[in-house]
Amino acid sequence: MSEELYAAQIQEAVRKKYAEISRSAEGKFNYPTGRAGALMLGYDPSFIEGLPVEVIESFCGVGNPFTLGPINRGETVLDVGCGAGFDLLYASRMVGSSGKVLGIDLTPEMVDKARRNLKEIGLSGFEIQSAGTEAIPFHDGTIDVVISNGVLNLSPFKERSFREIHRVLKSGGRLQFADIVLKDEAAASRANSLESWSD
Secondary structure, eight states: OOHHHHHHHHHHHHHHHHHHHTTOOTTSSSSOOHHHHHHHTTOOHHHHHTSOHHHHTTOOOSSOGGGGSOOOTTOEEEEETOTTSHHHHHHHHHHOTTSEEEEEESOHHHHHHHHHHHHHHTOOSEEEEEOOTTSOOSOTTOEEEEEEESOGGGOSOHHHHHHHHHHHEEEEEEEEEEOOOOOSHHHHHGGGOHHHHTO
């Protein structure tokens, strides 16, 4: 099987799983998701408690990229793998009305849900597109901060993904991401399973 064909199968497996997660992440992972997961990862409880269930039910982050550095007022933030929009909303509080939040996601159902969620919260100054991390649909040198939460590990094209992130970042821009890495041979052997790519 060619590398490109296998990569397409990986992306389809990821899309399928995250289409389900767009309805709810409950029971889909071996770690806390939704409201409990966000609280465990150190997100501001007052922000979480004020969110509608539609915004938080699909949250399945593996860390908190906002602990890695400041997000400043007026900045443009791109969330690579934005899911249902939780981290976009979190970033929007930091950039304020003079800033902008952008998102991409491989799964059309997540893109639709994120757009609905942000509109229903009353957020303006955002843009969300359906795209993979290896082909980011934004111009060179236009982003202050790229964030990602448990998404870069899902891409079969990691080198391309990091090149794309570098391309869209401004000079001096920052990448703040949380992710899962393989630590042993047993975990590495699972990388050949299509199901494991979306775990």
